[in-house]
Amino acid sequence: MNLLANQQVQIDGTTFDDWRVAALSAESGLLYRPVAMLTFAINHAVVGAFTPFSLKATNVAIHVVIGALLYLFALAVLQTPALRAHRLSTYQLKVVALLAASIWLLHPIHVSTVLYAVQRMAQLSTLFTLAGLLVFTRYRLHWTERGATHGEVLAAALWIALLGLLAVLSKENGALLPWLIAVLEVTLFRGVWRGQSRGRLVALGWLALFLPLLLLGAVFLVAPELMVGRYGGREFTLEERLLTQARVLWQYLSWMAVPNIIGMGIFHDDIPISQSLWSPVTTALSLLAWAVVLSAALLWHRRYPLVACALLFYLVAHSMESTVWPLEMVFEHRNYLPSMGFAVLAALGIVKGVARVERLRLRALVGGLLGLLLVLLLIRTNAWTDELSLARFNVINHPQSPRANFFYGNALFKRFQQSG
Secondary structure: OOHHHOHHHOOOOOOHHHHHHHHOOOOOOOOOOHHHHHHHHHHHHHHOOOOHHHHHHHHHHHHHHHHHHHHHHHHHHOOOHHHHHHOOOHHHHHHHHHHHHHHHHHOHHHHHHHHOHHHHHHHHHHHHHHHHHHHHHHHHHHHHHHOOOHHHHHHHHHHHHHHHHHHHOOOHHHHHHHHHHHHHHHHHHOOEEOOEEOHHHHHHHHHHHHHHHHHHHHHHHHOOHHHHHHHOOOOOOHHHHHHHHHHHHHHHHHHHHOOOOOOOOOOOOOOOOOOEOOEOOHHHHHHHHHHHHHHHHHHOOOOOHHHHHHHHHHHHHHOOOOOOOOOOOOOHHHHOOOHHHHHHHHHHHHHHHHHHOOOOOHHHHHHHHHHHHHHHHHHHHHOOOOHHHHHHHHHHHOOOOHHHHHHHHHHHHHHHHHHO
16 A cells, blocks of 8 residues: 555544545555554644654554563463463563563564554554453453453453454454454463363363364355455465465564574565475475474463464464465565564573573573664664665565565666656
8 A cells, every 4th residue: 555645644634524534545454444544644644744754653653562562461471370380480570571572572574564654554453452462361360360240251351342443443453353362261371260270161262262263164165266266366376375375484483583684575476386285395394394383282282381372373363364365475564463472482481491501691691682683673674764775675685576676676767867
């Protein structure tokens, strides 16, 4: 979506109906993403124009707010029944939560989400989804100890519904909030209510976790054309997309674990499409790896609850944009929410690992890690100083990408026109 081409969102804010028109002016999304569009309208009304600084500064501010929410969310997650066995002190709890938020905030994989103005839609959807998860986790922690009245359950449901609605009206991914809640219930709360595990609550959690998959399977059996028919304008089929995504999801994880900024960029249309299980052969290997990892996570979710939670959180959060919908294959911004579970897992692993190895000093290790992420972050953000430098960065890292080459050629042509 090009904000400069959308005249309806470029308002001065003096006429009330202009806000309504601006909110519904997006061409993307089934629901027009009015919450995100309203924030763009506010940007224009306050500044009087769309300037790179105002748009990016707003996105950075949203990023920081999400980081603060992630700190609170991690703090709550670490106190759930499944993780109490770690026996973390109050100080360690805060260190792990702060480290998780810091890793996520500084990770270079999120640069394009924050600095690419229109990805505010993904940011806001993540903001409200995370707020909904925080509300659920905070309420649920109280219920594990003392249960809840009908009024408390209703209040929690209303808050979660409101935040979920705001998330959906920012970007459709917000609809995943109930499914993510099911992940937390199954892996971390385990049906505990008033100090005891309740069989019915455990069963309800597992049902909520698998119900979306059952519904999707039913759609394919009853009306497969609803999905297959949408691929008419794509250069790949539904089967090819699903096979390719098995590889792509591992690629995302590799970028999180080893933030190789050379492989990152706005455009990833140079990725080979999986024509079959064996073309390329990494398709079959990726599917096998997912089957093994997912099976292990489900079988051993009681022994390794946070590992299971992070993995299921990642897959569920990716389920809308990385499965059956005929979207483009790869975008970094799709990891904005899914990466949070692994950020908490990494932070806990670092703190617990340091505690076991006396030679390691927590401050030195954490400082080195965050320092490395900061350096990589600054290198990536430096490429966003102007259009030409960003285009050059993309084409150097992805020379086989048609879009990267077109973007670079267009930037060079603009620079030539300005110099003439």
